[in-house]
Amino acid sequence: MIAKSTIDAVYDTARVEEVIGDFVQLKKSGANFKGLSPFSDERTPSFMVSPVKQIWKDFSSGKGGNVVAFLMEHEHFTYPEAIKYLAKKYNIEIEETEQSQEDKAAASEKESMYLVSEFAQKHFSETLWRSEPGKAIGLTYFKERGFTTETIEKFGLGYCLDEWDGFTNAALKKGYKLEFLEKTGLTIVKEAGTDRQRTFDRFKARVMFPIHSMSGRVLGFGGRILTNDKKAAKYLNSPESEIYHKSKVLYGIYYAKQAIAKEDVCYLVEGYTDVIQLYQRGIHNVVASSGTALTPEQIRLIGRLTNNITVLFDGDAAGMRASLRGVDLILEQGLNVRVCTFPEGEDPDSYAKNHSYEEVKDFLENNAKDFIQFKTSLLFAETAHDPIKKAETVRDIVSSISKIPDRIKQEIYIQECARMLDVSEEVLFNTLAQNRKKEINAAVKEAKKDKEKAFEVVKNEPQRPQVNQQALLERKILELLLLYGNMEAEFEDLILKEDDKGELALEPEMVSAKVYEKIYLDLQEDEIGFTHGNFQAIFGLIVQEMNQNPEFNMGQFLSDKDIGLVEEISSILMEDEKYVLHEWEKKEIYPKSKEVGVAQIVSETILTLRCVLVKKQISELQANLAQGPEADNSGILEEVLGYIQLNKILSKKLNRVMA
Template identity: 70%
Template sequence: MISKSTIDQVYEMARVEEVIGDFVNLKKSGSNFKGLSPFTDERTPSFMVSPVKQIWKDFSSGKGGNVVAFLMEHEHFTYPEAIKYLAKKYQIEVEETEQSDEQKEQANERESLYLVSEYAKEYYEGVLWNTEPGKAVGLSYFKERGFTEETIRLFGLGYGLDEWDAFTEQALEKGYQLDYLEKTGLTIVKDDPRNPGQKRKFDRFKGRVLFTIHSLSGRVLGFGGRILGNDKKAAKYLNSPESEIYHKSKVLYGIYFAKQAIAREDNCYLVEGYTDVIQMYQRGIRNVVASSGTALTPEQIRIISRLTKNITVLFDGDAAGLRASLRGVDLILEQGMNVRICTFPAGEDPDSFAKNNAYEDVVLYLEENSKDFIQFKTSLLAKEAANDPIKKADTIRDIVGSIAKVPDRIKREIYVQQCAAMMNISEEVLFNTLAQIGRKDFQEASKRRNQETKAFEVVRDTPAEARVDVQYELERKIIEILLLYGKEMEEFEDLVLKENEEGELVLEPERVEARVYEKIYLDLQEDEIELTHDHFKTIYYRLMEALNEKEDFQIAEFLHELDQQLVNDVSSILMEEEKYNLHNWERKDIYPKEKARTIAQLVSETILTLRCFLIKKRIHSLQQDTEEKTEDNSEVLEEIVHYLQLNKLLNNKLNRVLS
């Protein structure tokens, strides 16, 4: 277990805006930061980060919390994993208390897969640098590719010995379980035909140079292995298989090293292979990733979209089937991204071009030769069509098909104008074709929706009208006030119920000075009011304890003492008002009144409203009693009258407070 002193130090050092900034492109918005949600596919930012409160809130998914909660949600870390990640980022030494054998056995499977993968990386690096075959074969290959020792170490490149089970035997000797070696794909286990009931174990990456595949946060997910021999039966490249921690369609090679540069440059270069990424990075082009040898997927595009809206796809100069490759780029357009294309001279690819040219020359080439995707595609296909009318018609339909993928209407119109000029065809024809594609897509979508609707018609219930839970909202407001202003000293107006000379009940005000949390506690105690919602009740008592015991109450410190569910609840309460900042009211000449200016009034109003609500609830309960009873109801009716008088007095008071 991680010691409390380490956890406290991590919370003290970690900055939520810095940590989340590694995963999401954040932009300043007043005293906060905002960006696109990393949890949903959205085009308008609804993700808010508060450096002052050290919390975040994603209004599109409802998730929120502190820095640890973000890592647990986004990276699927356990709590200890998140603490260790932050400790590593802020160079804090992790102190751990001794774990029992039982605790070690209880470590979850996911963490075990990560540990095995991390060990494999260290093992293969060790083979590369410390063994004769590693240096002679693996290291020589990487150096021939032009990679420096610093780059080789940075990217975690390695080598697997050309032996059947060298890695597997070493891992088992170190205490790693065969089950996890098999689940990560590092070891292949098969039945031994010569010994029935026995298993044979093989290293998947035997005799290959290895490229480590990292997650966005830098965890080892898997490996890509390239064979160096001339074995025609073996695949040239071999990747780790799908596992609980490695999903090829959701991973981009190099993203861990590129994420900050992508956000800073507001552009991402997309290449095909591992060596393209490494060579470009080494040359100084840091905002570059690869799709790990697979066709680009929506999940991969969404990873990039959190960091930038601009992608530049780099193609080899003599790339076979360039037209087929371009079809995959339509997917990027569908995600609302801006796409540019850059091809290299014949015989060159990103790897060779970066290796053979200076940084300034590479940057200049990319700037001068990157073309807008639609413009590039139109130019390319127009050459292919030449003077063939049939080919030209097919080409125009292909281009309009790509334009139809663009969600932005203004961009679509501009692309139509460009295409019309380049293909020498009227805009009207192109717009009509675009409309036909749109209608067809709409009809297909409607048909799918109707089929889905029919499938569920039998069990569908009429949705109940949403009702506001008044008590829930008032209890939530009490928690918010305590969090924001609990320690503030304010002058309050206490209300004392008395009879005047005419024998009528009246509320007489008395001025009293107290801290906000003391006032709320005493008012609720006096009326014997207890919060009814479990989470609020827990937070309320934890808050009262912290506010009473700690002279310098800090929200961030309070949060890290709560479990993650309560952290999410508190963050939602604190960040609720930030939702309205997303609309930038000031630009519309609307200036909401700050709550801090009228704290005493806010407290009084909230407590009075809760009292009125509970009185009305009590009146309703008493009225039901009178309906059910057949005997004398005079006492109950008298009590109802008393409550009605009190309710009227409190409402009059509320009107004065609100005026």
């Protein structure tokens, strides 16, 4: 168990904007930061981070919370893992108490797979540096590639011995279960007769490249064979597992994320050694698709950090043509794409190895072409004297342009394309329109199919959900408590008195109090309790905390709360922040600051809640009226009239017209 002193130190030190900034590209937006949601596919930012409140809210998915909740949601960490990650990031020493057997047994399957993978990485690394075969074969290979000792250690490179089950036996001796060795793909298990199994190391006799998540956890491995065995694949990747999905992972993203956000561009290469060699040369904002063709998920991963991707190709024209699909995928995701090709016979690895940082940097900046220039130069070289092939190439390029979701960008690219290809803009726009028409027709056909399916079973129209006014008001009260609970204000207290004519009326009386005291006493006076979800629990916790600690600290308050409550509180706190996304100031609309009239908002909210509850009581009493000529409802009717009179008084104070 992690000591409370460590947890408190983590919450005191960790900055939500810094931690989330490692995973999402954040831009300043008033007092907050905004960015694209890491939990959904969106092109308009709806992800908000509040440095003042130390919380975040994703309006597209509804998720929210503090810094620990983000790591648990985004990286699938357990609570202790998130605390340890933050402690490591901020150089906080971790104090731990002895973990019980029950706690150890409660570790999830996924966590067990992470632990097995992390052990494997350390084992392969130790084998590389300490065993004779590791040094003679693996280390020699890496040194011949030009990798320094520092680089080899940084990327956690290693070697798996040329033994059938050397690694598996080492892991089993350390207490790791065969079940998880098999599930991660590190060990292959085969049946060998009755009640017998044979185990094999998947990466036998290979140099090892660990593949990390964005937060640095080992997800899987890539292994390169060094022998000339024609039956064995040159590169072998970990199989898909609970923790490793190759279509959603980019090699090197853990080391590159900060440089990508800082440089506002990501260099995309093909191989592990391309990434490592460029990184060693000083180009840190580089990643590779991890042993798979580029996927939309991988592009979106980059899109959280930058809108700009430069794809680096070697001089092999056939390989470049095969990779054009990746360029179209990047365009579909709304990102800007450039392409840089190396001289014939060179690739990113060899070029970085044989040139200085300045030379590599200059080459990348001076040779990166817009995707239209690249496609034109690549495809037109083969179609220069063939009008039919030239027409096909033009259609191909227009097809790429049609994938760009931004219409303004489309028009600019069409103009550029017309200039470069010597084709009229009108013809290109017509071709673009034809492409759009085909897409629309295809979408309409799909919609018709869905409609026909819908008529196969008759369904009642879903009822529009009714607004729960009481829940909204309870939520508003919690928001006021969280934002202004410790603020001192002058309140107009309303005292119910009889006037000279014997009629009830509310008389104002000014009182000075803290917001949380005023709300608590008003609700206690009317015996009002929260009825929605976790609201009553949150209300009690806030009042207790503010009563005990005059200096209310949101980070400390949320540090030991249930993750469900943390998400609920963050959602309440950040509700108003979604309107910041509209950037009202740019439209010359300047909303009035809430702080100016907190006392008025508090009073009006509680008055409105009283009105709602009075109306609810009237409805319940009317429902209890007895039926029949002999029914005596005088008592109930008198009570109803009393509530109606009270409702009129409250509504009058709120300046509302009563029916």
